[in-house]
Amino acid sequence: MITLERRFDEDFRVASDGPTLAIDFWSYLNALQARLGWTPADDRTWDYLEELERDIEPLIETLPDADAAPYLRRLIDTWAAGGAGERDDLRQRVAAMLRQALRNQEEHDHDQ
Numbered sequence: 711m712i713t714l715e716r717r718f719d720e721d722f723r724v725a726s727d728g729p730t731l732a733i734d735f736w737s738y739l740n741a742l743q744a745r746l747g748w749t750p751a752d753d754r755t756w757d758y759l760e761e762l763e764r765d766i767e768p769l770i771e772t773l774p775d776a777d778a779a780p781y782l783r784r785l786i787d788t789w790a791a792g793g794a795g796e797r798d799d800l801r802q803r804v805a806a807m808l809r810q811a812l813r814n815q816e817e818h819d820h821d822q
Contacts, residue, residue, distance in 0.1 A: 712755050712800050715745050718807040725815045728778030735782075735808055736766045758800050762789070782812050 718738045725731035743759050746752040765788070769781045789805035792798030 718811055724818045729773040731811055731815045732769050732778045736763055736770055739763045758797050762804055
């Protein structure tokens with residue numbers, strides 16, 4: 711199992727809106743890559759994280775005009791729908807973090 715050095719909520723506070731969350735989460739994935747070493751396992755993790763970043767990039771390119779929440783929900787569903795294996799395990803754990811971050815952002819937005 712791939713170990714993530716830090717959880718999203720350890721590095722980022724609750725986003726004020728969907729576009730901010732999208733950029734923060736992309737930045738989180740990028741920061742995870744920056745913390746990797748040079749082992750074969752790190753190389754695989756790099757590739758998996760790169761794949762997740764590429765999934766978010768089409769949304770980021772449309773910001774700030776896009777409604778980020780529906781796109782993020784589709785990503786969560788896609789990432790969470792994997793099977794068993796190292797790549798799918800990472801995708802599922804990242805999906806759970808993004809799901810919680812989106813829930814927190816929407817609750818924050820509702821409270822405002």
